[in-house]
Amino acid sequence: MTRLRILALSAAVCLLTTVAQAQTFTMKISSPTVNDLSQEWAKEFKAGVEARSKGRIKVEFYPASQLGQIPATVEGTAMGTIEAVVPASGFFIGLEPRFQVFDAPGLFTDMAHAQRVFADPEVRKQLSTLGGTKGVEPIAILPHGPLMLLSHKPIRAVADFKGQKIRVPGAAPLQIEPFRKLGAAPVSMPLGEVLSAMQNRTIDGLIASATVFTAFKYYDLAKGLTSLPGSFLIAPVMANKNFLKSLGPELEPMVREEAFKAQQKVGKFAIEDVARTVDVWKKNGGENIVLSDGESKAYLDQVKSVLPGLLSANAAIKADFDVLSAAAQRLNN
Numbered sequence: 001m002t003r004l005r006i007l008a009l010s011a012a013v014c015l016l017t018t019v020a021q022a023q024t025f026t027m028k029i030s031s032p033t034v035n036d037l038s039q040e041w042a043k044e045f046k047a048g049v050e051a052r053s054k055g056r057i058k059v060e061f062y063p064a065s066q067l068g069q070i071p072a073t074v075e076g077t078a079m080g081t082i083e084a085v086v087p088a089s090g091f092f093i094g095l096e097p098r099f100q101v102f103d104a105p106g107l108f109t110d111m112a113h114a115q116r117v118f119a120d121p122e123v124r125k126q127l128s129t130l131g132g133t134k135g136v137e138p139i140a141i142l143p144h145g146p147l148m149l150l151s152h153k154p155i156r157a158v159a160d161f162k163g164q165k166i167r168v169p170g171a172a173p174l175q176i177e178p179f180r181k182l183g184a185a186p187v188s189m190p191l192g193e194v195l196s197a198m199q200n201r202t203i204d205g206l207i208a209s210a211t212v213f214t215a216f217k218y219y220d221l222a223k224g225l226t227s228l229p230g231s232f233l234i235a236p237v238m239a240n241k242n243f244l245k246s247l248g249p250e251l252e253p254m255v256r257e258e259a260f261k262a263q264q265k266v267g268k269f270a271i272e273d274v275a276r277t278v279d280v281w282k283k284n285g286g287e288n289i290v291l292s293d294g295e296s297k298a299y300l301d302q303v304k305s306v307l308p309g310l311l312s313a314n315a316a317i318k319a320d321f322d323v324l325s326a327a328a329q330r331l332n333n
Helices: 002-022 037-052 070-079 097-103 111-119 121-127 173-181 191-199 210-215 241-246 248-265 267-283 293-304 307-312 315-330
Strands: 025-030 057-062 136-151 165-168 185-188 205-209 224-240 287-290
Touching: 025 037, 025 070, 025 241, 037 057, 037 136, 037 224, 037 248, 037 267, 070 224, 097 173, 097 224, 097 315, 111 121, 111 136, 111 224, 111 248, 111 267, 111 315, 121 315, 136 210, 136 241, 136 248, 136 267, 165 173, 173 185, 173 293, 173 307, 191 205, 205 210, 205 224, 210 267, 224 241, 224 248, 224 293, 241 248, 248 267, 267 287, 307 315
Parallel strands: 025 057, 165 185, 165 205, 224 287
Antiparallel strands: 136 205, 136 224
8 A cells, every 4th residue: 555655646746747847938028129139139048948948938029119118018027927128227227226337437448348248257146136126137138239329419529418308218317417417408218208209309319229229210300329438228138036936946047048148149249230220320311420539538527427426325336336347447358
């Protein structure tokens, strides 16, 4: 009898294990943009995850705000109704103030430099807890592109910022104060609302990653696109922690590994995509404005002047900045 019970128990355990192994998961990923780095990352991630999981995880990517505007998808990811989201980092600051660190100007010299920093083990360890108390965590961090400013009145010098109402990708001090320092009137606005705001001139200009301007054909609205020195849009891929945990001890680490692999694979694409963007912009009659050396220095001197005060107000952000800054100096070659 005992032997029969043992056999029955073993059979039950085997059955439960088989059911668990056969369980399938769907991972929905939202992005406000389309035909850009986030979509390329998702392609690589989907291929890696679905192959390694043997179909047990299905990845679905929804670009161009198909699942809602950025604030709604950020909230949805934190609540677990969406498994992951890839917006500009500034839109997570309401959940976790530490995300401000990505908007500190002057950290990176170019895209390749930013990619090296975010692949650094010390940086990855430091940033791995971002959003952890709010139910999310970064599984990849993408330098999306250099920040650029499109304005109805082209920005050719620091003085041209004065009085302009400019959309910035977030409402935190590190997104607002540098532009107030320049004399502009910054306003936070989800990307999906910007096109109409530019059309009716509710705003004078907008700041976004380089590839956004051609993806949404902003060359039909204005022509002067100014590169902002030492400034980059960082798009973390933030996943719901409970979803990751629900995958179990085999699939959970695999998802993280494939997310980082995809991050590394799309590095070349990201750099080339920025070059393609500039070319497309020019072909459609746009002007790519690069500030002179003197104006670039004046710009960085002014926007960086707000950093000490802002960083001293939050020890956690200061710690993140110190790790990023040290890695940036070490990897600047």
